[in-house]
Amino acid sequence: MLTGTATYVDDIKMPNMLYAAMVRSPHAAANIRSVDISKAAAHPGVMAVYTGVDIKDVGAIVCGVELPGMRKPHHTVIATDRVYLVGHIVAVVVAKDRYVAADAADLVEVDYDVLDAVGGPEQALAEGAPAVHPQWADNIAFKFEQKGGDTDAAFASADVICKQRMISQRMVANPMETRGCVASWHAADRALTIYTSTQIPHLARTILAGMLGLDENRLRLIAPEVGGGFGCKLNVYPEEAIVSFAAMKLGVPVKWIETRRENFLSTIQGRGHVDYWEIAAKRDGTIVGVKVKIIQDLGAYFQLLTPAIPTLSVLMMPGLYNARNIHAEIVGVFTNCVPTDAVRGAGRPEATYGIERMVDVLAAELKMDPAEIRFKNFVAADQFPFATATGLNYDSGDYANTFTKALDTIGYKKLREEQATARKQGRLVGIGISTYGEICAMGPSPAVAAGGWESATVKVEPSGKVTILTGISPHGQGEETTFAQIAGDELGVPIDDVLVLHGDTSIVQYGIGTFGSRGTAVGGTAVYLALQDIKEKVIRWGSMLLDSNDVRFEGGMCIDNASGKSVSIQTIAAAAYRAMKIPTHSEPGLVATRFWEPGNFTYPFGAHIIHSEIDPKTGQVEIKRYVMVDDIGNILNPMIVDGQLHGGASWGLGQALWEHAIYDDAGQLVTGEFMDYAMARARMMPWIESSHTCTPSPVNPLGVKGVGEAGTIGSTPAMVNSVVDALAPLGVTHVDMPLTPEKLWRIISASQPEAN
Amino acid sequence: MIPNTFEYTAPLTLKVALALIGEGGKPLAGGMSLIPMMKLRMAAPEHLVDIGRIAELNYIREAGGELHIGANATHYDVESSPLIVGKCPLLAETAGHIGDIQVRNRGTLGGSVAHADPSADYPAALQALEAKIVLTSATSQRTVAVGDFFIDTFTTSLEPGELVTEVIVPVEAGLTGTSYQKFLQPASGFAIVGVAARIRREAGKITVARIGVTGVSGNSYRALKAEAALVGKAGSDAEIDAAAALVGEGVEAGADLHASAEYRLHLAANYAERAIRVALSRTA
Numbered sequence A: 001m002l003t004g005t006a007t008y009v010d011d012i013k014m015p016n017m018l019y020a021a022m023v024r025s026p027h028a029a030a031n032i033r034s035v036d037i038s039k040a041a042a043h044p045g046v047m048a049v050y051t052g053v054d055i056k057d058v059g060a061i062v063c064g065v066e067l068p069g070m071r072k073p074h075h076t077v078i079a080t081d082r083v084y085l086v087g088h089i090v091a092v093v094v095a096k097d098r099y100v101a102a103d104a105a106d107l108v109e110v111d112y113d114v115l116d117a118v119g120g121p122e123q124a125l126a127e128g129a130p131a132v133h134p135q136w137a138d139n140i141a142f143k144f145e146q147k148g149g150d151t152d153a154a155f156a157s158a159d160v161i162c163k164q165r166m167i168s169q170r171m172v173a174n175p176m177e178t179r180g181c182v183a184s185w186h187a188a189d190r191a192l193t194i195y196t197s198t199q200i201p202h203l204a205r206t207i208l209a210g211m212l213g214l215d216e217n218r219l220r221l222i223a224p225e226v227g228g229g230f231g232c233k234l235n236v237y238p239e240e241a242i243v244s245f246a247a248m249k250l251g252v253p254v255k256w257i258e259t260r261r262e263n264f265l266s267t268i269q270g271r272g273h274v275d276y277w278e279i280a281a282k283r284d285g286t287i288v289g290v291k292v293k294i295i296q297d298l299g300a301y302f303q304l305l306t307p308a309i310p311t312l313s314v315l316m317m318p319g320l321y322n323a324r325n326i327h328a329e330i331v332g333v334f335t336n337c338v339p340t341d342a343v344r345g346a347g348r349p350e351a352t353y354g355i356e357r358m359v360d361v362l363a364a365e366l367k368m369d370p371a372e373i374r375f376k377n378f379v380a381a382d383q384f385p386f387a388t389a390t391g392l393n394y395d396s397g398d399y400a401n402t403f404t405k406a407l408d409t410i411g412y413k414k415l416r417e418e419q420a421t422a423r424k425q426g427r428l429v430g431i432g433i434s435t436y437g438e439i440c441a442m443g444p445s446p447a448v449a450a451g452g453w454e455s456a457t458v459k460v461e462p463s464g465k466v467t468i469l470t471g472i473s474p475h476g477q478g479e480e481t482t483f484a485q486i487a488g489d490e491l492g493v494p495i496d497d498v499l500v501l502h503g504d505t506s507i508v509q510y511g512i513g514t515f516g517s518r519g520t521a522v523g524g525t526a527v528y529l530a531l532q533d534i535k536e537k538v539i540r541w542g543s544m545l546l547d548s549n550d551v552r553f554e555g556g557m558c559i560d561n562a563s564g565k566s567v568s569i570q571t572i573a574a575a576a577y578r579a580m581k582i583p584t585h586s587e588p589g590l591v592a593t594r595f596w597e598p599g600n601f602t603y604p605f606g607a608h609i610i611h612s613e614i615d616p617k618t619g620q621v622e623i624k625r626y627v628m629v630d631d632i633g634n635i636l637n638p639m640i641v642d643g644q645l646h647g648g649a650s651w652g653l654g655q656a657l658w659e660h661a662i663y664d665d666a667g668q669l670v671t672g673e674f675m676d677y678a679m680a681r682a683r684m685m686p687w688i689e690s691s692h693t694c695t696p697s698p699v700n701p702l703g704v705k706g707v708g709e710a711g712t713i714g715s716t717p718a719m720v721n722s723v724v725d726a727l728a729p730l731g732v733t734h735v736d737m738p739l740t741p742e743k744l745w746r747i748i749s750a751s752q753p754e755a756n
Numbered sequence B: 001m002i003p004n005t006f007e008y009t010a011p012l013t014l015k016v017a018l019a020l021i022g023e024g025g026k027p028l029a030g031g032m033s034l035i036p037m038m039k040l041r042m043a044a045p046e047h048l049v050d051i052g053r054i055a056e057l058n059y060i061r062e063a064g065g066e067l068h069i070g071a072n073a074t075h076y077d078v079e080s081s082p083l084i085v086g087k088c089p090l091l092a093e094t095a096g097h098i099g100d101i102q103v104r105n106r107g108t109l110g111g112s113v114a115h116a117d118p119s120a121d122y123p124a125a126l127q128a129l130e131a132k133i134v135l136t137s138a139t140s141q142r143t144v145a146v147g148d149f150f151i152d153t154f155t156t157s158l159e160p161g162e163l164v165t166e167v168i169v170p171v172e173a174g175l176t177g178t179s180y181q182k183f184l185q186p187a188s189g190f191a192i193v194g195v196a197a198r199i200r201r202e203a204g205k206i207t208v209a210r211i212g213v214t215g216v217s218g219n220s221y222r223a224l225k226a227e228a229a230l231v232g233k234a235g236s237d238a239e240i241d242a243a244a245a246l247v248g249e250g251v252e253a254g255a256d257l258h259a260s261a262e263y264r265l266h267l268a269a270n271y272a273e274r275a276i277r278v279a280l281s282r283t284a
Ligand SMILES: Cc1cc2nc3c(=O)[nH]c(=O)nc-3n(C[C@H](O)[C@H](O)[C@H](O)COP(=O)(O)OP(=O)(O)OC[C@H]3O[C@@H](n4cnc5c(N)ncnc54)[C@H](O)[C@@H]3O)c2cc1C
Pocket: B026, B027, B028, B029, B030, B031, B032, B033, B034, B035, B036, B051, B071, B097, B098, B099, B100, B103, B106, B107, B108, B109, B110, B111, B112, B113, B114, B115, B117, B119, B120, B121, B122, B158, B162, B163, B164, B165, B188, B189, B190, B191
């Protein structure tokens, strides 16, 4: 990437390739009276213009989730009679270059009858709100309830009950590379090749084949280099089907590259919760029950996992605590906004934010130290595996140990003393704690919409070089390195001899993809198991070549235990393909494929502590220290792990302090470009003091848990808790995100006018 | 994100450029403001005249107690030129606050001034410096005081066919201290509020005070009341606070997603206080 030599979708150029531009609705809700394509079609250089009518045989967008009683919108890839969100596609123009296509797209005349729109989830539920989908007047897509234990009794027995409404605002996923695809049709073979920027090549192939009415095995889907996904590319979008349709109609390759503006408008976003939390406890701080009512902004239609995301919040709601009685209700509501779906953390950040805030609210109510109340309620190290009230089974952990390390690193006791002194001087100093848990390594197949296993093939080539085909689809996480390390360790070959291939459905056996912090824990395990099969074969061939039945495999050599004579894996590979002689019960070649089904999720955890100070004159937050101690099981590559954690933290801080996808009442995205959407920048990031503890996971033989989302989940509550703690002397118990300077300045000036 | 069709010419001399601009060509300098607007199709010039290769517009020199800076000087040139750093540090300091390094490497002083973004950084410094802007067309040349040049949001006294060719700023005399203080909009990096202070203190008394403000309203301005409140004073904390409080007086502050009018005015006073304080500390 740094040298510009990697191939992303936009680098792909084919002979006679045409370019598509989408015509998108500027309105969040409108009836379409007519679409006039005549001017666009007549524009020089335009090859075709298609509307919803032309493309009606292409299947609707696929959602992989079913919840009881759920209402599922039928979302065609191009709108026909009504648009439901800004950016909804109403036509596509295909032209000889991108510029002509964009010019002609402006010439498509759509006559809209503009309707009232719904710009947010609580607006959707308000009395008299317009209906996003006319057939469902209440805007409710589904209601979902989950109970564990006896919450009524727990709340009745409690000494204190704290309640708090909290918002987890919508966030834009913002991968560096926007979406894009190139489709080319090979009429003679009735075969379609699609290059697309995706996290799930095989699933996308299955879904697209269904939408397009093609045989799955005649659709080759390639994810070339993918410049980040963060969940937003864990989806099949209308454009991929539209571009394929156009390529099949026109018989030449067609390319579409999403502009940044389109990405803001029409790629899924994350979060979008309004949550009502209640926590019940004994006077000594023992938590007896937790309730939450989640109002989830689903957007106008469902992408692949849209309705499932808030159910993940429910699973995570007890956090790291021994809360035996839980009650969660979800109300999924339609809005005239782009759908929400899995974005880094996907449901767990919202829940972790909620429970970690509530624990602080409770501590403040009971006048307890927020560290002490956490120790009091942690699941203890000897309780694992631990069955939660939400039905999970936490695999391993020692929460108190990790938290203690974080407290020691930041010097908690001394810091509290310094804070007391600073408060006497009127300074707004905060210490924020988050002890978070995570659900990773998605996951057991029964719990994951499309299956949660993963596959790997390991091929030792005749020269002894090793090729790994993995079913996951790394797009910046670095598994090409990690998997090569695993192979290097297992087979005793140099890492440079290992090539990891992925993302091409014609090369790689079926796989699930990269999301849910599963890459190494699930995909890496499949690789590890295939390597064990290879080692077995190597020993069989080595025994034959050494004429011994007592050999060991070590450092890339098969060694005869009796004579000490040895033969290298490279020599063995050559013999296995030459096959002059074959070991009994064996076959030529040195290849193994394994599909691995995990028995459980994995549950990383950690403690993040942020020391901050607010400038009372401006409301600006300064992060003085950020200590994170994360336990993600065994660590295979420390540099990659820290990169994931730091990147995750920048997300979480972004949510806490700056980022917000703001929709107005007309359903227009107000923060629809980087000039207004304040994504975290390098210059805004604090120095992060990062370290680890290690409780290996028993779920997989590598003992790894997953790290892609942990930093995101752990950081947000630590930041907000720190700011609320800083404002505590002013009587503040909660502030909604993002914690913008003006918001804090208003709170400060309302409570102490003399400071200004 | 795909601009409309346009013609593109990159003349090597000012003469040719002025002729093309006289015929309606649109100047393109660093493109840091114009290109994004074209990509959003908010601007659709038919003919771009790229002035970036005109060597005649690329200079920084001292003459007659003033610095003459060619329109093509990039923000980075301004930030790093020893001449500007040494003799007009306020302008160099301000340039260092603009955008990020990529923007500073391409964006130009002339382009920023001509664009007149109400949140741009330079205008605050140029107001405090009482800079002069040289405007040249195929047939004429005039020099305009900065206060007359900036008229309103994205509006200057540039006439059709004219280019900003030079910005003139004073060589700072001794005993003068300057500072630019900026509260930035987190997404764009532009100024929500930017205050430039330029203060001369002689024998313990402030003799000259110039305060330029950007970001607060639709146009940059000099805070004359605050300036007047400082002159003759020693510069005590109370005097600074009192003067700073006047910075937004009578100003109709703008409001947007990132800051309300009330907050902008509050920040203006707060950042004026910072700028004055730092400027005074540099008068020695
Ligand atoms: C990411 C980003 C962040 C930024 N952050 C900041 C910031 O923090 N502070 C800040 O002040 N600015 C910021 N900017 C704007 C930047 O400073 C621009 O460089 C500047 O506003 C325009 O200068 P330019 O040379 O790029 O002009 P261009 O974009 O080429 O032109 C701008 C306008 O001026 C006209 N023009 C250009 N040169 C002349 C001339 N010599 N005579 C007459 N008209 C002319 C053009 O026709 C056009 O209308 C940012 C820009 C970006 C992209």
